[in-house]
Amino acid sequence: MKDALKPATDWELASMIAGFAARNQPVEIAGYGTKKRVGRPMQTAATISTQSMRGITLYEPTELVMSARTGTPLAQVEAELAANSQMLAFEPIDLGIAVGAAPGMQSIGGIFAANLSGARRVVAGAARDHLIGAKGVNGRSEIFKSGGRVVKNVTGYDVARGLCGSWGTLAVMTEVTFKVLPWPEAATTLVYAGLPDDIAVELLCTAMGTPYEVSASGHMREALARRLDIAALAGAGGALTMLRIENFSKSVAYRKERIKDALKAYGDPIELEYADTLELWNALRQLKMLSDQSTCLWRVSTSPRNGPAVVAAIERHMQIEAYYDWSGGLVWIEVPASADAGASDVRRAVAVNGGHATLIRAEPQVRASVEVFQPQSPVLERLTRGIKAAFDPPGLLNPGRMYAGI
Amino acid sequence: MTHIALPEPDRSIVARRDEIAADLAALIGADAVISDEDGRRTFETDALTAYRRMPLAVVLPRSTEDVAKVMRYCYDAGIKIVPRGAGTSLCGGALPAEDAIVIGVSKMNRVLEIDFAGRTARVETGITNLAISGAVGEQGYFYAPDPSSQLACTLAGNLAMNSGGAHCLKYGVTTNNVLGLKMVLITGEIVEIGGAHCDSDGLDLMALIVGSEGQFGIVTEATVRIIRAAEGARPMLLGFGSSDDAVRCVSAIIASGIIPVAIEFMDKPAIEVCESFAKAGYPLDVEALLIVEVEGSEEEISDLLGIVTAIATPFNPKNILISDGPVQSAKIWKGRKSAFGAIGRISDYYCMDGTIPLGRLPEVLREISAICTRHGLRVANIFHAGDGNLHPLILYDANDAEQSTRAEIAGAEILTLCVEVGGCLTGEHGVGIEKRDLMRSQFTDTDLALQMRLKSVFDPTWLLNPAKVFPLDAGAPEDRGGQAAA
Numbered sequence: 001m002k003d004a005l006k007p008a009t010d011w012e013l014a015s016m017i018a019g020f021a022a023r024n025q026p027v028e029i030a031g032y033g034t035k036k037r038v039g040r041p042m043q044t045a046a047t048i049s050t051q052s053m054r055g056i057t058l059y060e061p062t063e064l065v066m067s068a069r070t071g072t073p074l075a076q077v078e079a080e081l082a083a084n085s086q087m088l089a090f091e092p093i094d095l096g097i098a099v100g101a102a103p104g105m106q107s108i109g110g111i112f113a114a115n116l117s118g119a120r121r122v123v124a125g126a127a128r129d130h131l132i133g134a135k136g137v138n139g140r141s142e143i144f145k146s147g148g149r150v151v152k153n154v155t156g157y158d159v160a161r162g163l164c165g166s167w168g169t170l171a172v173m174t175e176v177t178f179k180v181l182p183w184p185e186a187a188t189t190l191v192y193a194g195l196p197d198d199i200a201v202e203l204l205c206t207a208m209g210t211p212y213e214v215s216a217s218g219h220m221r222e223a224l225a226r227r228l229d230i231a232a233l234a235g236a237g238g239a240l241t242m243l244r245i246e247n248f249s250k251s252v253a254y255r256k257e258r259i260k261d262a263l264k265a266y267g268d269p270i271e272l273e274y275a276d277t278l279e280l281w282n283a284l285r286q287l288k289m290l291s292d293q294s295t296c297l298w299r300v301s302t303s304p305r306n307g308p309a310v311v312a313a314i315e316r317h318m319q320i321e322a323y324y325d326w327s328g329g330l331v332w333i334e335v336p337a338s339a340d341a342g343a344s345d346v347r348r349a350v351a352v353n354g355g356h357a358t359l360i361r362a363e364p365q366v367r368a369s370v371e372v373f374q375p376q377s378p379v380l381e382r383l384t385r386g387i388k389a390a391f392d393p394p395g396l397l398n399p400g401r402m403y404a405g406i
Numbered sequence: 407m408t409h410i411a412l413p414e415p416d417r418s419i420v421a422r423r424d425e426i427a428a429d430l431a432a433l434i435g436a437d438a439v440i441s442d443e444d445g446r447r448t449f450e451t452d453a454l455t456a457y458r459r460m461p462l463a464v465v466l467p468r469s470t471e472d473v474a475k476v477m478r479y480c481y482d483a484g485i486k487i488v489p490r491g492a493g494t495s496l497c498g499g500a501l502p503a504e505d506a507i508v509i510g511v512s513k514m515n516r517v518l519e520i521d522f523a524g525r526t527a528r529v530e531t532g533i534t535n536l537a538i539s540g541a542v543g544e545q546g547y548f549y550a551p552d553p554s555s556q557l558a559c560t561l562a563g564n565l566a567m568n569s570g571g572a573h574c575l576k577y578g579v580t581t582n583n584v585l586g587l588k589m590v591l592i593t594g595e596i597v598e599i600g601g602a603h604c605d606s607d608g609l610d611l612m613a614l615i616v617g618s619e620g621q622f623g624i625v626t627e628a629t630v631r632i633i634r635a636a637e638g639a640r641p642m643l644l645g646f647g648s649s650d651d652a653v654r655c656v657s658a659i660i661a662s663g664i665i666p667v668a669i670e671f672m673d674k675p676a677i678e679v680c681e682s683f684a685k686a687g688y689p690l691d692v693e694a695l696l697i698v699e700v701e702g703s704e705e706e707i708s709d710l711l712g713i714v715t716a717i718a719t720p721f722n723p724k725n726i727l728i729s730d731g732p733v734q735s736a737k738i739w740k741g742r743k744s745a746f747g748a749i750g751r752i753s754d755y756y757c758m759d760g761t762i763p764l765g766r767l768p769e770v771l772r773e774i775s776a777i778c779t780r781h782g783l784r785v786a787n788i789f790h791a792g793d794g795n796l797h798p799l800i801l802y803d804a805n806d807a808e809q810s811t812r813a814e815i816a817g818a819e820i821l822t823l824c825v826e827v828g829g830c831l832t833g834e835h836g837v838g839i840e841k842r843d844l845m846r847s848q849f850t851d852t853d854l855a856l857q858m859r860l861k862s863v864f865d866p867t868w869l870l871n872p873a874k875v876f877p878l879d880a881g882a883p884e885d886r887g888g889q890a891a892a
Contacts, residue, residue, distance in 0.1 A: 060763065060764075060765065061661060062657040062658075062660050062661045062764065062765070063657075063660075063763055063764045063765060063794070064660060065763075085663060115605065115610070117605075121604065122604065125578060125582050126604065126605055128605075128610060128613060129578060129581075129582045138856065142852045142856070143852070144850070144852050144853050144856050145849075145850075145853055146853065148828070148829070148830050148848075149763060149828055149829075150761040150762065150763060150793070150794055150795075150828070150829050150830055150833070151761075151793045151794070152570050152574070152579065152761045152790065152793045152794070152795040152833035152834055153761055153830040153832075153833060154567060154568045154570075154617050154832050154833065154834055154835070154836055154837075155830045155831045155832050155837060155841070155845070155848055155849075156837065156845065156848070156849060156853075156854075156857050156875070157614055157617060157618055157857045157860055157861075158568065158581065158613050158614060158616065158617045159614070159856065159857060159860070161581065161610060161613035161614075162609070162610050162611075162613040162614040162860075163610075164610050164613065165605070165609065165610050166609055166610070169609075170609075181665065182663035182664075182665065183663075185663065202523075205523040205524070208525065208634070209522060209523070209525065209634050210634065211546065211634050211635060211636050211637045213636075248709075250705075250706075250709065251702065251706050254703065254705070254706070301603045301604055301605055301607075302603045303521065303524045303526070303601070303602040303603050304523060304524045304525075305521065305523045305524050326604055327524075327525075329524070329603055329604055330604065354601050354602060354603065355601065355603040356603070356606075356607035358607075373607060373608060374607035374608065376607075376608055377597070379591070379595050379597050380597060380599070380608065380611070383597070383611060383863060383864065384608060384609050384611075386862075386863030386864075387609055387611075387614075387860065387863055389863075390856065390859035390860050390862070390863055391856070402608065402609075403608075
């Protein structure tokens, strides 16, 4: 990122984009470049980074709202929140380890541009659910805004939320405003060992169906559990099925017992203390166990009850490892490296069971030759092209990152 | 109360009513088409009753395919469409036009599939909001967004307006509770977006569609999140000698780390009307009242309400009442949820819906009072205090044209004030026709043009829900589907 252009203001950014437009040169949009290896490879003339647009511009703990310029490091945002016992409830994941980049280096803008959400997403909502306002510059070099700093806002279309998950293809966001929530006073994790995938996901769904607000629910196979290397779970043995309970201390103590009662049929869980709970879920936020760079990595979102069926369908064709999050509805799958990263088998499994698949880790030539994001129907593709043109008619910003020619 | 301009209808289309109605009857059956005057009159307005327009015709399709046939027909013939749920919009979002066909989804109200393991329900969007919770309630689940009109309003309308409700402080608004949509485009094409899984693929079209006020397409089916209800819930009432104290108490509750499921605020005029209607036990000797509801087991609830009581104490509450059981809880909520109706029994009112940063509330309340006094009008304030969403109800006499105009002017001044202090024109009701001409107070021409281009992607010839959301003279022709601004 040494050679990247680093505008400090919206105006500077707009004039840079105008310059690229005048020369008809496409440009790569990045923060700290931690997700450069995700998406389709691009041909661009230069890189614009948000790194010089940083700083928290508004923080009202009693209104549960924060604004930050998009180049602000996530670590700075989370440190400021932690100082007030608050947090980003959607618990953004870090793709660094998974794609062979440095972890802990993300910008807050990149989190929303990629709509990265972690384990608590299943109860608290995704990154996009927490974004309430954005400012940015589009491919017409126009400075625009959408939303604002209040949580309830239906004035005009929800353009800010529409920028989430657009991977810098529509606009360069320069400031984001988002909801924050109190950090829970206490937390514990119940870990059930040695369950096969289908039984484990049944357990997760049963737990999520209790009134006790399980805040995270995941399952991983034995090989991944070994890579995770959490001391408190060293003796567990086999696959790990994990439920996190967060609340005031007294409630955690009460709810934990009720959940154990409801899940008696699945055996006795290991109970993790607060510190071990933090260590475990921090490791999961970093996808620490999805580290085998010799494999390709897929991310599949499906209905929770179909997660194991997707995995079983793919497994008939190749040796894989799987980590289930979101009650079984989000599955991270490591597959052997190959010319198409197993795309045909993965996509067929998803077509049968519903949902979508994204190729997160593969060599650039693979990401150039197979669809990285879920292929779209012709009508949806037409709408996607139209939206791209509404923001970026010359096609300057991250061209082809999500879909060829868009 | 009729100073909002509506475009002149296209007389050549109005003249063809009989022919168009016959075409529609041939497409989807005569029993689904209403073209006689009495039948059409039922649809001439929504909950913004000061504005009325007789629609060209009304169709009430029974399937997505029938919606698609009608939309394709209108697209080919260049006929405008006004989508309609239950017609409960407070901003004129469902106001018909004389040269437009109303497509109502109210007959498409089936529950199609419930998946308790995956915690989703797939429904047709003509279902009422409350009926979704009704379909899953016995198993202990509910659909979270709960607008006050939930007994009547449809999911289709909730999706169009991104509706909220009293309990969205904890559970979010409509956009946060929808996973999948089936939508008919103006071309008659049927698209599916998202599904029974988290986060749709590709660009977040769902984010743009939810809250697009029926201007992108007609959503006929949706997959929504259903949530397992807490073991129990209980509200408490906190009465204060001043609004300032009540607001400071709200900030202190949130700062403590407790997120109640709801924090509702009423001022003295609102308390009096609601109490006389619902006999909920609201105190009458206070200036401001908070309803705070928490969830959990019996013990958790009493612990949390104890903490809230302790937090409130420094703000000198004059009255604290913890609900003693389900009957009293229901009464407390009945008073709040029927507030608009109760006030409607004593006066016509004009309901505002701005949102402000909570910290600015005391000054905004004083200014609202000053604005209404200046215009010689009374106001009752009811709002979702946890998220700063205000509902000032300006009381006026609809039969007095001059007073009606004053009410509209006062309303516009209040909404402009909301924007000035860092808030927005509408928190959950939508823009419709009502706030259309105020959009420039919140957005630049560039912001509006971007939104208009997004509409053009979905509705290239601007046939869907015309003359709403955007000022009639906003945008260049290339931003508005090639049409010149008025």
